[in-house]
Amino acid sequence: MYLIPKVRVALNRVVLPLLKFPVPETFVGADTALVLCRKIAETHERVLLVTDPSLVSLGLVDGCINALRSQGVTVKVFSEVEPDPSFALIERGLEVMHSFDADALLAIGGGSTIDTAKAMSLSFANKKHPSQLTGLWLYALPRKRGLPLYVVPTTAGTGSEATVVSVLSDVANETKVTIIEPKLAPSSVALDPLLTLGLPAPITAATGMDALTHAVEGFVSTMALAETDKQCLEATRLIALSLPIAYSDGPDILARRDMLVASNLAGLAFTRAGVGYVHAIAHQLGALYHVPHGLANAIVLPYVLDFSLPECEKRLALLGEAAGVRGGGAAFIAWIRSLNESLGIPSKVSALRREDFDKIINHAFAEAHGTYGVPRYMTREDAVVVLEKLLP
Ligand SMILES: NC(=O)c1ccc[n+]([C@@H]2O[C@H](COP(=O)([O-])OP(=O)(O)OC[C@H]3O[C@@H](n4cnc5c(N)ncnc54)[C@H](O)[C@@H]3O)[C@@H](O)[C@H]2O)c1
Ligand SMILES: [Fe+2]
Structure with a gap:
């Protein structure tokens, strides 16, 4: 396939x-x-x-x-x-x-x-x-x-x-x-x-989760390199420490600086290692329903990781360690879900419609396949299962 x-x-x-x-x-x-x-x-x-x-x-x-x-x-x-x-x-x-x-x-x-x-x-x-x-x-x-x-x-x-x-x-x-x-x-x-001190809390949350998604997708990518691995782990560590602070206390200048550094490191990493299905799907949610990019990534991230887990458990466990989470890859995904909740990010895409599934899958696969080093390839049926979980 x-x-x-x-x-x-x-x-x-x-x-x-x-x-x-x-x-x-x-x-x-x-x-x-x-x-x-x-x-x-x-x-x-x-x-x-x-x-x-x-x-x-x-x-x-x-x-x-x-x-x-x-x-x-x-x-x-x-x-x-x-x-x-x-x-x-x-x-x-x-x-x-x-x-x-x-x-x-x-x-x-x-x-x-x-x-x-x-x-x-x-x-x-x-x-x-x-x-x-x-x-x-x-x-x-x-x-x-x-x-x-x-x-x-x-x-x-x-x-x-x-x-x-x-x-x-x-x-x-x-x-x-x-x-x-x-x-x-x-x-x-x-x-x-x-x-960035005045960046409103919801935009802080969504854009911070975009940076985390870059670090995660870059790290589990089959195109990852030793250097991008270091960048992804450090970005994940900084985001775990600083995103909750930047969200709840906007003017905290150190948290804001660390988030900029984390986002930059994650950018340097994914520009070489690529991203994956989370981005490929999130881009369609942005194009079809104008869901802000970071928000779309944040919502989609745990579901795609559930799917990818069998092929990247060890890598996700390492990201978990960087975030201070013990218990392996599944525990890291659970941590992402609880981080989302604490940042006021929903677990469903309210605008998503089943009639659009075909279009979303066509465009997401056209984006991801051949460009991103996804750890586990999705069939159309796999993608439908993920999208169904995103339905409101
Ligand atoms: N080129 C890349 O490598 C790359 C990577 C990821 C995402 N993207 C793209 O970037 C876009 C999303 O960018 P974004 O998430 O930074 O959001 P954005 O640039 O669309 O801005 C979102 C909102 O935040 C406001 N805003 C920005 N900074 C602010 C500040 N300091 N204070 C108050 N308000 C502020 C803006 O006015 C806007 O209303 C998407 O199109 C996405 O696909 C590009
Ligand atoms: Fe992104």
């Missing part, structure tokens, strides 16, 4: 460890967003700032705009980013790039903002619609690098500031698609906890 996808994953497993993945220069700590702006001002004159409208109204981008302008940089703001960025949004961003001759991009925001900036940059440099850039670059023609991209993540998170991935919504086909391309990697990043 799945001979061609398995051959592709085997090929990825041989080729990917031989490739050098770009790791962005990363500043960590309070006010590093301003350090990053100083760095930008040393080499750039015209910066296009990509962000979303909520962050503008919260004043979260003001510090960087002022810092850049006071150092002589011309800044234009593109603040139309919406959650789950679509091709249409990228097209609007490209129009702005054509009218404002930027020499760098600065993304301040969550994964949606970072992925928008990445796709804009690659699309612009290659004069190609983003839909022509999707898929794993190993199977594509060589492409040109975009403008230097600087990133300040405001959620913790997608880890997108550390990944070679941009996730976009293909609205016409009701699915999400990914561009996986090393040239998407940002140049420099600031993990500045001051920008």
Whole structure:
């Protein structure tokens, strides 16, 4: 079963460890967003700032705009980013790039903002619609690098500031698609906890569980490497310690910093080791019902792990140890369920409809098979069993 996808994953497993993945220069700590702006001002004159409208109204981008302008940089703001960025949004961003001759991009925001900036940059440099850039670059023609991209993540998170991935919504086909391309990697990043102190508790919970899902799926992936293992274990340890604190006491700066570091480590790991069925299914729940990405992952994670457990019990037990949970892989899954509950995350997807199962499975399998190193392959019947458990 799945001979061609398995051959592709085997090929990825041989080729990917031989490739050098770009790791962005990363500043960590309070006010590093301003350090990053100083760095930008040393080499750039015209910066296009990509962000979303909520962050503008919260004043979260003001510090960087002022810092850049006071150092002589011309800044234009593109603040139309919406959650789950679509091709249409990228097209609007490209129009702005054509009218404002930027020499760098600065993304301040969550994964949606970072992925928008990445796709804009690659699309612009290659004069190609983003839909022509999707898929794993190993199977594509060589492409040109975009403008230097600087990133300040405001959620913790997608880890997108550390990944070679941009996730976009293909609205016409009701699915999400990914561009996986090393040239998407940002140049420099600031993990500045001051920008995440006000992140509302439900978004803290959902985005934190996204980071945990990256660590878990990256760790049980058959494409995992010794280095990604270390990153996943450390991310899991930090999330177990800090996510409950960041959720209940938002302004706790150390918990916020540790969550940014964890999310970044998990991003560095999964950009090489890949993710798995949790993401493949969660992306469809985002595309069809606009379930926020982290929330969808959090809900789906324990069910997919129940399914995968027979093929990755030892790996899950190790993640459990990192989280301070004894009792093996099943105990780790039980711990995830209780963490979800303590973070106010439901165990069902309220919008899910049985009529959509076929569409969800088709798109999830198209995403996962041949790209992700899933530890246990699902038949369609297995996937139906998982989806039934998610029904309200
Ligand atoms: N490229 C990757 O490697 C990667 C990995 C995982 C997920 N993703 C993608 O990232 C997207 C999700 O990103 P996300 O979870 O970061 O959410 P998001 O960027 O969609 O933001 C969610 C909400 O949080 C708000 N917000 C963000 N930061 C805030 C702050 N500091 N204070 C107050 N409000 C704030 C935003 O305004 C928005 O309303 C999805 O499209 C997902 O598929 C990408
Ligand atoms: Fe994710």
